[in-house]
Amino acid sequence: MPTNRPVRVRFAPSPTGELHVGNIRTALFDWAYARHTGGTFIFRIEDTDTERVTDEYIQKAIDTLKWLGMDWDEGPEVGGPNGPYLQSQRLDIYAEWAAKFLAQGDAYHCYCSAEELEAVREAQRKANVAPGYNGHCRSLTPEQVTGYVADGRKPVVRMRMPDGETIFTDLIRGEVKFDHNFVPDFVLVRADGSPLYTLAVAVDDVLMQVTHVLRGEDLLSSTPRQIRVYQAMGVKDDEYPLFAHLPFVMGQDNAKLSKRNGETSISWYREAGYLPEAICNYLALLGWSPGEDRENVTMKELAELFTVERVHSSPARFDMKKLEAINGDKIRALTPEEFFTWSLPFLVNGGVHSGGEGDVALTKAALPIIQERITKLSEIPALLNFLFVKDFAVEAESLAKISDDDSKKILGLAHDRLADLGEWSHAKIEEVLRAALIEELGLKPRIAFGAVRIAVTGSHISPPLFESMELLGKEKSLERIASVR
């Protein structure tokens, strides 16, 4: 076990779509472990499946990691001594190793067609035996090979799985054992010469001197194959990387999280106004916990606290409600300046204002009164729109609530008293309104202020009324009250 080597961890997604929540959780643990140990974090793109991986998704994966605050030491954009970090640019390396395996007799050419293999599997299913390659081409005679070649068959390269078993210690699950009777000979290179995941991961992990493989649980059963490649490469067994198979992130319906059972793409969360630190904090809690009833951690703290020993072996359900709660906590913890920086794009993109000097000043003044009332940044436009809107109008539903005579009376009095007010501050506004509506008219605050709130903000839900009126200004406030009195 490479315990005395400096830690090198890699996150190696196959961008066949946008990185989803599960991928991100894996990346986060990889990153946190590398940072915790002072090791190296490698970002590698596994794009051997050219049918499904696209440049667009690769770029998105890069952007996503950056946005979330996970920096890498080797990989796309930053390079490194073990590059290239796109498997599609390492094809010659895989070809070399495949040739070596062939020469050593660890691997062999297999001429079986897809149909033939399917027929074998079908028969195995019927006979109720373990499915897998039957070893048909393991020891072909030169004549047989000539025959296949003459038929125009193109061979794949298949790894020979010797009898016996593979035992390894998973850092999370303990000792795991696979009998080779259930690990059939597997394909390393397609008939067209392109490498398969099984070849590429193993070769790259060895060449990039990866010491710890933290990856999804779905890859657990492919580990014996990976170890087989190490052996063929001549890696000593005490130099294999250590494996840690992370539990799944599940959707509401108990199946692996996917588009069908929840929002999985990070861009969705980004647009909805989730903070990267909230996403990472929440995801860190899925399958890991710092203990001692601790839940709130920053990225920095995560790096300090994260250990593989505290990672769970059981899968976790994704819960949007909890994410929202954490997001709200993180938003409240923002400094005014940070909160402004995060908010501005939502205001501008939401069409509330264009980000001009005056808009910015008013925004900065208004943000403090809403910071503790939101759980997502996307809620900001609706809350502050009344301050900026050009052609103000009370929403129909709310308008009905202030169309009765009692409301007219409230608004009329409020308008008159406010018109006489000299110092337009929220404290003074409240003082005047309380004197007039609560004491003089004897109304309940929620009734009296409710009417004014609708008149001024256009909605029965708004930031605190008096602060809102101060921000809106005397002229506009009176104008709005007058228009519905």
Add this chain to the structure above:
RNA sequence: GGCCCCGUCGUCUAGCGGCCUAGGACUCUGGCUUCUCAAGCCAGCUACGAGGGUUCGAAUCCCUUCGGGGCUACCA
């Protein structure tokens, strides 16, 4: 079907043989506070899948069983 992994409140988890009549967080319910909405505070609901062992003593160890999931590709 076969192989492998997993199993504490609705959810995320603490727990690693006695501190557990099982703790925290989110959700939900009720209350307080209150100009709406939040925030904050208080209270409540609800869990060791089941059955056997081992032990003075088990959520913690062992076995069985049931349940969930993954893999079983010239996907990763």
